[in-house]
Amino acid sequence: MEPLRRPPERPDRLGVITHGSLSQGVEMKLEASESIEEVVAGTFVVIQGEKYDFFSMITDVRIDAANENILLHPPSAENNLLRQILRGSGTYATVTLKPMLMMRNDGLQELAEVQPVKTVPSHFAAVYRATAEDVTRIFGHEANEGGNRYFQVGEPLGxxxxxxxxxxxxxxxxxxxxxxxxxxxxxxxxxxxxxGTIKTGKAVNLVFDMHSEYGYSARKEDGTFVKGLRELFPTRVVVFSLDPEGTRKRTQRTPDCDVYLYADQIEPEDILPLQETLNLNETAAESSFLLQRKFGRNWLLQLLQTPETELNDLAEAVGAHPASLGALRRKLSPFERYSFFKTEPSTGKRDVLEDLLEALRSQKSVVFEFGRYDDLRVYMLVAQVITRRVRAAYEEMTTTYLQTQNEADRPPQLVITIEEAHKFLMPGIARETPFGKIAREMRKYFVSLLVVDQRPSAIDEEVLSQIGTRIIAQLNDDKDIAAALVGTRDAGALRQVLASLDSKQQALILGHAVPMPIVVKTRTYDDAFYAALRSSDLPGQDFDSLDRNMKQWFY
Structure with missing residues (x-):
């Protein structure tokens, strides 16, 4: 193999390094020919040192002057010649850079690999805009590794x-x-x-779709419509609906599976995260465990079917406070009005939750639509019940796999997507919910979470510390920005980058799935994107024929 040659002089030189440290980052004096107004926080640049290329991010910009007298007596707006004379010498711009990775550039092939930054470039090292080759070298390309490992999410700023x-x-x-x-x-x-995960087959997904935005086509803010996952991947995605009639009216399509939830499928631990939402005190929530101890899986049926006049007798029988038991009954009884909620015993009935598990085992991603039942109480309860069941099933499948060591028994990697995640992962209850347990413990069972939220500051810090990769769009609240960066290196430098993001189609990506933090303009979800995905599903058939084939899987 030929030795790696030192790279030639790069185009698009921005300036030279003048100050810096390993902990605080380095400073660049901007070339006089470059406009400070075109240097944007979050831009990906490369510092070409004597032995290393340093892949870096712009974190701050400022203007300066060699002599304070210049600022006391600035040239007038009409004196353009003096302004040009002073630019770059008397007045100049300083750009703060944070080196994130480095790579040998001195011809030593065996050392030419990306590694964490352990030093700083020397004085007057030149700084350049990154090239397409730099981006590919660091972040990979969709064509690499057989085309099923890397997935494009956007493009660097500028x-x-x-x-x-x-x-x-x-x-x-x-x-x-x-x-x-x-x-x-x-x-x-x-x-x-x-x-990305569906196209490449890296994971199956369970998406709790609170606002019916993922399964079938959904409306954008500008009034246009975009395709859902069921339409993009008709052989790999199925839709389960809590409101099948609403799904049919909205999309003119029948969901793959109508969902019914039976009272005897609900356990007391499913109620705990609803304490705040239902305004239940701890005593009322704990009454559910007393009921379960007495009546087993029929505890909720017994509570809902007991007349108000007999609640005192029920409370005495289970050892609960009558007022607490009454409060629990009042808060849970509204579920009886929902058509998906059944109070008869589930014995002998079709188990929709088992159908869902079978879809996941068969490498089908599931979008779970709530339709008109987008009330937070319904969302939290149903998501709790299903996730608890999924968690238990995956623990069992993993145990079998470890015993047999047969790849055919290996559970498919599962990603569970939850919106309004802070409701399940807030301090005090995160340890008790299946979502909190998945975030902390379930990597070894092939299950992970995709947390979607606008209030990261409301999520338990232990859960935040377990987040591998973060995609952070604009946040305004300082507490949310701090929480979004919990446990990350260089959080101080990245705060300024976050504060500079546009409100649309820009995000900071950092963590386990990218070698270094980078700000991107996110990929547009449009016809070109659909075309890029199209080859990943069965070609040559229209959606309706594929849809009918999938329906036969359930009916």
Missing amino acids: MPGIPVCMDLDRLVERSNAVFGKTGTGKTFLTRLLLC
């Missing part, structure tokens, strides 16, 4: 047409998060990640 990819093998290994305030495109970012 570098249109150059793809930034995420490593999907590393993405699905851990729980991940999409953070951003309302209106920043969290749903579209989430769709991109889901499309």
